[in-house]
Amino acid sequence: MLIALLLFFPLLLFSQTRTVGGTVCDASTGAPLVGASVSIAESKTGVTTDAKGSFSISLPSENCILAITYVGYESQKIRINRDTPPVVNIKLHTNLLLKEVVVSSLRKDRNVTALTMGTERMSMEEIRLLPAIMGETDILKTLQLLPGVQSVSESSNGFSVRGGSPDQNLILLDNSTVYNPSHQMGFFSAFNSDFMQGIELYKGHFPARQGGRLSSLLEVSTKNDIPAKITGTGGIGLISSRLMIEGPLGSRTSWYAAARRTYADLFLFLAPNEDLHDVSLYFYDLNGKMTHRFSERDNLEFNIYNGLDRMGVNIGHFNYGNTASSLRWNHSFSETLFGKFSLHYTNYLYDLGSDMEGMTVTWISGIRDLGARADFHHLLNPAFDLSYGLTGTYHFFNPGKVYLSGMDLDDYIIPGNEALELAAYLSNEQQVSDRFSLKYGLRYSMFSNYGKNAHTYSAWEPGLGAVFRLTETSSAKANYSHNTQYMQLANNSSAGSPLDVWFSASKNIKPQQVDIVSAGYFRNFSDNRYETSVEVYYKNLKDVIDFREHSQLLLNQDLESEVRTGRGKAYGIEFMVRKNSGRLTGFANYTLSRSERTIPEINQGKTYLAPYDKTHAVNIAATYILSKKLTASAVWVFATGTPSTYPSGRFAIGGDYFPIYSARNEFRKPDYHRMDISLNYAPKAGSAKRWKGEWFISLYNVYNQKNPWIIYYDQDDVTGIPYAEKMYLFGIVPSFGYNFKF
Amino acid sequence: MKKWDFLHIIFGVIAFLTGFSCTERIDLPTKDSPPVIVVYGLISDDSDYQGISVSRSSPYFDDLPNEGVSGAEVMVSTSDGRQINFTENDSIKGFYFFNRRFDVTGDTEYSLSVKTDFDGDGSLDVYEAKTEALTTQQGDSLTLEVMDMFGTTSYLLHLYLTDTEGDDYYLFNVFCNDSLLNGSISSAVVTDDKMFPNQQIRLNLYHFGDYLTKDDNPDYMQENMVYIKSGDTLEVRFCRITKEYFDFITQCQNEKGGENPLFGGPASNITTNIGNGGVGFFAVCKFQKMKIKFIKQE
Structure with a gap:
């Protein structure tokens, strides 16, 4: 039905008013300004620019004034008349004084x-x-x-x-x-x-x-400036250095390249133990991007990311990394219809190996995606601001292949599978009145697993949102969504590891589903300098997965037999206060929440706390401009300890003690809290010189809180009686470095 | 070497190089569960002295050792009609023994019965378990591999073994000069055959240090490693075990230390074959043996 709607969409002709689209960018760097406000004074309507700095707005009349504002930049007004082209590119100039205090790229009243x-x-x-x-x-x-x-x-x-x-x-x-x-x-x-x-x-x-x-x-969006000359940014830190360069290639093409690498291993040659000289321990990542603007209406973007972690000693190694790449064509069909067409490739792979006495073991696992999508944005009038499109992704799952050589053993191969995920969607943002706006949409998704236990699932995923403007500075909102998840990670540990494998829905594993409802009150103060909000939410999860007790998730020929499914729910309330401008900026928030699971074969069928349930969470982040050259920042976080299963009894065999548990996640780790501070010093702030450097010094965990990472048990060397010990990762961690741009 | 030992080495190097983590003791807010009976016995043809322990569980952080259960009737019977009564040791409360060689017959069912008034209500509570003794094939060979890593010499004891048809699980006991090196459950060496069904496999069973270079090693290695010298005799006694016993041992090893945020799952109770709410395990093994004499090559 949705496809039919899309096919016949051009026939749905509504009375159209004229629209104007374009981009808003920084006048000096060409960087698109995300979330800039573009409004029409006459009609009191407005839009914000998207992640690419693009906007499209419906004009109430042939002659009107477009006002473009962005925090930290000087506002601009543009007179629009019948001779104005349908695409206008707007360059805003920095308000230097204000730029120093920008902490958010939100439209001023977006909250x-x-x-x-x-x-x-x-x-x-x-x-x-x-x-x-x-x-x-x-x-x-x-x-x-x-x-x-x-x-x-x-x-x-x-x-x-x-x-x-x-x-x-x-x-x-x-x-x-x-x-x-x-x-x-x-x-x-x-x-x-x-x-x-x-x-x-x-x-x-x-x-x-x-x-x-x-x-x-x-x-996560990557840089999208339109650089007029070659510029760069970089940094030298304690564990890594990085460099990003961008520049033009002719008048229509821009390029960007970035690299980062850690260098702990580069100093291992200084170690007295010669065996450490051959140890590999580093990660790197590379980013590349090229944009070519064919015309005002067309541009083509190519993005690539590759990252790798490598750890190795003389008898073995462990590598893992991602590659993600995309090719996108942005096209403006008309002044009201914009399209984006893209191809995507992603690959996550890990490789674990040992080489001893001529016998080598290599274990490879990962997941690979090939995808394509077409997205359209069609702005007809304030009542119909439509988005629609089609997406398709082909997944290749490789749960594990172990290749053995130098020994008379067969390779150990876990058959992989492939799956096709398709979706079509249509959504509309509708301004019903000056005070009331609606957003509603429908997504139809389909997932076909072509491997073992092949099966096809499909789902309708509706979404609905409403905002009621109570006053000029306050609103009430409500949202509902239904989401479906067709693939999940076989991860049973609290932190997860790079070895975890993705596996898909199948004949035996149904897709996970959730219904989410939320409502909130939003209020800004002092000309949007302060934003406040309170949101409540409730999530009802169906066919949510967990794993049986003592499950084996790695290199398991029958991974599905380890899966258990049931229901879950999560609910909470979130308070947020944000200060957007002035010398002191930042935010503070508090969340009160609960998340539970009920799965018949786990915890004797009794409801238990989800591993990530945290009753209370407080975050405070603040930045204070001491002078043009000096900025100080601080962060304080607090969260209730995560649910844990502690032993309530023990039994002894020989000299060993083993735990007896009474219920899953019935206790909690100690509460987590930590404060970090940093100081940034920019000696050439405000200077016209091209090279600008900035020193930073930071202290992580200022008051040396010993937050437990692991709680484990051991036995006393003398008495043999068990005791608990916590391992904490970090005490105070000072660091410093130098960042630059040119 | 176990299959993931090289992974442990890598993560050890990471820990060594980063060196941030620290430990300290912590009090946990647990509750005390009521006591349950704990029965453990591994009967084999490997010894003239067979033992079964019967004890009580206790709160996890109790300061006293777990208490043995005295006065129980402990008996093992077989599917071929034999019956062996165990006698309580006078000096070790809750330990029941049978001090004659036990003739273990392969592919035979063994039953354990423990009768005691555990809950003190005046009537006998009966705790039973059944298991099977499996026949074990001969090993192919036993070798020592010299390893040079991080400037020290060490030795890996390899057993070459040809797996048999079906799903198999093995237990390996390693001896040095007749001293059992891995007698506790936490140090037991077990494996399944999922990676090498019906094929010959080289099993890395034990990592020995070189006695001559012992002083070159850091203290923690000296405390935890067995060092061998020329002339020492190394022996492996191994047997096929049931999947249930294999699961019990691996679960004990995984659960003993608590959580592992990267590679472990949620804490879970260890499965048992002791009935009527008891914990522990009863197993019977028929061992095969292989020996090698260590002669250091100059």
Whole structure:
């Protein structure tokens, strides 16, 4: 039905008013300005620019004035008349004084006006100013400061959104899935901050164009400036260095390249033990991008990312990494119809090997996707701001192949499978009145597994959002979404590991589903300088998976037999206060939540807390401009300890003691809290010189809180009696470094 | 070497190089579960002295060792009609023994019965378990491989074994000069045949240090490693075990230390074949033996 709607859509002719589209970018760098406000004074209507800085707005009359505003930039007004072309590109000039205090690229009143709830945006400027462990600016760790987003483990890049598991998050880098977004067993993000434009997180209520996960959509966008000359940014830190260069190639082509590498292993040749000289221990990532503008209406983008972690000693190695690539054609069919057509490739692979006495073992596993999509944005009038499109992804699952050579043994191969995931969607944003706006959409998804236990599933995934403008500065919103997830990670541990394998829905494993409802009140103060919000949500999960007790998830020929399915629910309330301008900027948020699972064969069928349930969570992040050259930042986080299963009894055999448990996740780890601070010093701030450097110094975990990463048991050497011990990863970790741009 | 030992080495190197993590003892807010009976016995043809322990479970962090259960009637019977009564050791409370060689017959069912008034209500509670003794094939050969890693010399004891038809599970006991090196459950070496069904496999059973270079090793290695010298006799006694016993041993090893955030699953109770709410295990093994004498090559 939806396809029919799409096919016959051109026949659905509504009375059209004229529209104007284009881009808003920084006048000096050409960087697109995401979330800039484009409004028409006469009609009091407006839109915001998207991740590419693009906008399209319906004009109430042939003559009107377009007002473009963006925090940190001087506003512009453009008179529109019948001679104005349908595409206008607007360049805003920096307001230098204000630019220093930009912490957000949101439209000033977006908090109140946006239709979608549970959406968080952060600009790289905001992210870079916050303290980071070992000075490594980390998108995913900063994300964990947002309400409803929690780290799954100390210093891990895995994150839980509103009680969901990490594999319920769809992470896209320029629309290509990144299956493992971390380096060094989860300690560092796979995203090089220099190359990134910003992030947008949807906590359950996805735009209809995306789907396939239950909990969240994280869209990471890469730089998209139009550089007039070769420029670069980079940094030298304690554990890694990085460099990003961009420049023009002729008048219509722009290129971008970035690289980052850690270098701990480069100093191992200094170790007195010669065997350590051959140890490999590093990660790198490479980013590349090229954009060619054929005309005002057409441009072509090519993106590629490759990252690798390598650990190796003389008898074995462990490598893992992602490749994500996309080719996208953006085309403006008319002044009201925009299209984006793209091809995507992603590959996550790990390779584990040993080589001893001529006998080699190589274990390879991963997942590969080939995808294509067509997305259209059709702005007819304020009542019909349509988005529609088709997507298709072919998945190749490789759960594990072990190749043995030098011994008379057969290779150990776990048959892989392939699957096709298709979706069509249609959504509309409708301004019903000055005060009331609606967003509604429908996504139809289909998943066919062509491997063992082949099966085809399909689902309708509706979404509905409404915003009621109570006053000029406040609104009430409500959203509903139904999401379906067809593939999941075989991960049974709290933090996850690079060895975890993805597996698909099949005849035996139904897709997981969730219904999410949320409502909220949003209020801005002092000309949008302060944003506040409170959101409540309730999630009802069906066919949610867990694994049987003592399950074996790696190299298992019959992985599906380890899966157990049941129901789950999660609910909570999130409070957020944000200050957007002034010397002091930042935010504070508090989340009260609960997440549960009920699975018949686990915990004797009794309801238990989901592993990522955290009752209370508080995050405070602040940046203070001490002077033009000096900026200080601080972060404080608090979260209730994660649910844990502790032994209530023990039995002894020989000299060994073994635990007896009474219920799953009936206890909690100690509460987690930590403060980080940093100081940035830019000696040439405001200077006209091309080379600009900035020193930073930071302290992670200022008050040396010993937050447990693992709690384990051992026996006393003398008495043999068991005791518990906690392992904590970090005490105070000081770091410093130098960032530059030219 | 076990199949993931090289992984442990890699992660060990990471830990060594990063060196951030620290440990300290912690008090956990647990509750105390009521006591249950614990029965454990591994009967084999390998010894003239067979033992079965009967004890009580206790709160996990109790300061006292677990208490043995005295006065129980402990008996093992076989499907071919034999019956053996165990006698309680006078000096070790809750330990029941049978001090004659036990003739284990392959492919025979063995039953354990423990009768005691465990709950103190005046009537006998009966705890039973059944298991099977499986025949075990001969090994093909036993060898020592010299390893040079991180500047030290060590030795890996390999057993070459040809797997038999069907799903098989093996237990290996390693001896050095007649001393059992891995007698506890936590140090038991077991494997299944999923990776090498019906094929010959080289099993890496034990990692020995070189006695002559012992002092070159760090203290923690000296405390935890067995060092061998020329003339030492190394022996492997191995047997096929049931899947249930294999699961019991691997679960004990996985659960003993608590959580592993990267590679472990949620904490879970260890499965048992002791009935009526008891925990522990009863198993019977028929061992095969192979020996090798270590002669250091100069």
